[in-house]
Amino acid sequence: MTIYRNKAGLNTATLGLMFISGCFATMAFDFWGQVVSPALGFANLSPHGLAKSLFGALGLPNGDFAGYFMHFYLVGLIGYPVGWLFIFKPLWDRVIGTGLHWFVPAAVYGFGLWVFAIGGITAIAGLPFFLNFTGITWVALVGHVLYGIVMVAVMVWLTRSKV
Numbered sequence: 001m002t003i004y005r006n007k008a009g010l011n012t013a014t015l016g017l018m019f020i021s022g023c024f025a026t027m028a029f030d031f032w033g034q035v036v037s038p039a040l041g042f043a044n045l046s047p048h049g050l051a052k053s054l055f056g057a058l059g060l061p062n063g064d065f066a067g068y069f070m071h072f073y074l075v076g077l078i079g080y081p082v083g084w085l086f087i088f089k090p091l092w093d094r095v096i097g098t099g100l101h102w103f104v105p106a107a108v109y110g111f112g113l114w115v116f117a118i119g120g121i122t123a124i125a126g127l128p129f130f131l132n133f134t135g136i137t138w139v140a141l142v143g144h145v146l147y148g149i150v151m152v153a154v155m156v157w158l159t160r161s162k163v
Contacts, residue, residue, distance in 0.1 A: 021154035025076065045139055110148025
């Protein structure tokens with residue numbers, strides 16, 4: 001089922017799909033990591049802090065605004081949705097096929113985002129590999145998988161009439 005991938009490429013409909021689905025997914029990620037997880041006694045996520053660390057390691061301005069801008073806009077609304085629509089999903093369809101429910105590749109994509117962010121970006125930012133597998137690592141795993149599932153669910157829902 002590829003109804004949530006625009007084969008025509010990047011246009012206003014695709015941008016809208018990316019921004020809306022990315023917005024809901026980022027809100028779910030932040031709600032989990034900054035409200036639910038701490039309320040359950042687990043770690044509190046601070047993804048803008050990782051972005052600030054990355055900027056600092058690259059010698060760029062790394063204030064709070066830069067961190068939030070990177071986390072919400074560049075990654076949440078643009079980067080991760082682009083990765084799904086134009087990289088991961090086409091590869092998944094080619095290698096695995098389209099026979100599985102959208103939930104499976106969405107969860108796998110979220111896992112991949114976690115590996116990328118917590119395994120890769122942290123290393124570039126000069127932080128410990130996978131943040132030394134502390135509590136924040138596992139809260140981030142749930143958050144990234146949740147992000148992938150919510151993002152694709154919104155994409156499927158928004159494009160359901162285009163079957």
